[in-house]
Amino acid sequence: MSEYRIQQHPILQFSLGRRVKFYFEGEALEGREGEPVAAALHAAGVKVLKYSAERERPRGFFCAIGNCSACLMRVDGRANVRTCLEPLREGMWIERQQGKGDLDA
């Protein structure tokens, strides 16, 4: 069980989706269906989501509500997916994006 998942909370109860398997950089991980991809990755201990265009600095999410574009990743071959919003689905193939991302794929 992930050390990041909140098990008990004084006010909130979390209705999580079913457990699903997804792939990050080819590695199989488990998350909850419907939660944002970035949340599933964070719960699995993955914080580096992409590398910046010029200086290849690591980037993680910043705003978590689709405003800032720090969490853009390749999801099932699509570049520039805002993973803080994108719902997790069974079997998703997720990769760190390098820079601006390749739009041809």
Added chain:
Amino acid sequence: MIWMRECEVAVVGGGPAGLSAALEASTLGAEVVVLDRDDGPGGQLIKQTHRFFGSRAQHAGVRGIDIPDILTEEATEQGVEMIFGAEVAGYYPDGVLTFKKDQKWCKLRPERVIFCTGASERFLAFPGSDLPGVYGAGAVQTLMNVHGVRPGQRVLMVGAGNIGLIVSYQLLQAGVDVVAIVEAAFDIGGYAVHASKVRRLGVPIMTRHTVTRAHGQQQVEGATLMQLDEDWDPVEGTEQYVDCEAICLAVGLNPLAELMWQAGCSMAWIPQLGGYVPICDEDLQTTVEGVYVAGDASGVEEASSAMMEGRLAGLGCAHSLDRVDSDRYRQRREELLHELAALRSGPTGAKIREGLQKMQQAQPLRQVLVEGSDC
């Protein structure tokens, strides 16, 4: 085929301001459509686990997370139509709003529009501030209170305004250690009740201190804190290293005003209200007729005032559509302005009052065209 339709009032954004605006306008008989990019109502209320202050009109005593349901139920009873997953991307000179829904572009032409687009979190620049593990305070709330995931085991909070204090308390509730709250100003900006709550739980609040560096190669592993002098410069020799996995920035918000720029509203730079805001009258109508604004988009405040502003803008729209007689309009307006004045009273409201005063003095921004330049 492009979907296009008309309506009387379109509300962009279904947070506290938008839902309140929709409710007020629809109760007075206007036909209202709410567009929101999320898959449900509430905007940022969905992560506010604390109980609200204020008066009954502002749902005092109710937790933020419970307010969207209350407002949505009432709005639905009044016939408000809500379209979710609808990201508004443009507002054109012919009064057409364009939004993306299910990967399709749709158009809506309202007679009046109320922009309740909220705000985005400010960033703070320091070496290492771009590392994964530096989050906006709102992002931490979303991750933790909506998705049940902790940002880390040890978190540094930057900013002791209400957001910094409230999110620190929520981190503690989620079982996270808050190593410190640093605040560059002389005083704690948030309410004393929030500050004493976190202090009682052992979190130090360090005023006149800031974060000067985030440490780590791939992600945050620690931070350097320093004291500030009278000129707000770090004092040499006061460096303190703290061990933390995440740095949470609660350093303010900027109004999300893009659509109002597009609409051609005159904007004013008012730092007390969070940056560029549309110049508007007491009904919250901007300088473009039929275009209204409410909530953080009109100046960053609290959700309670956003709800009252939404009501005011909704009332103004309904009045301009002749749905309410002048006496009732004036009476209701007085009530709402009174509620707002109460929220903005006292020392914590001083900044907002200054900002609103600037708003009254603001001159509409004129576009300067350089014609026949001689260079």
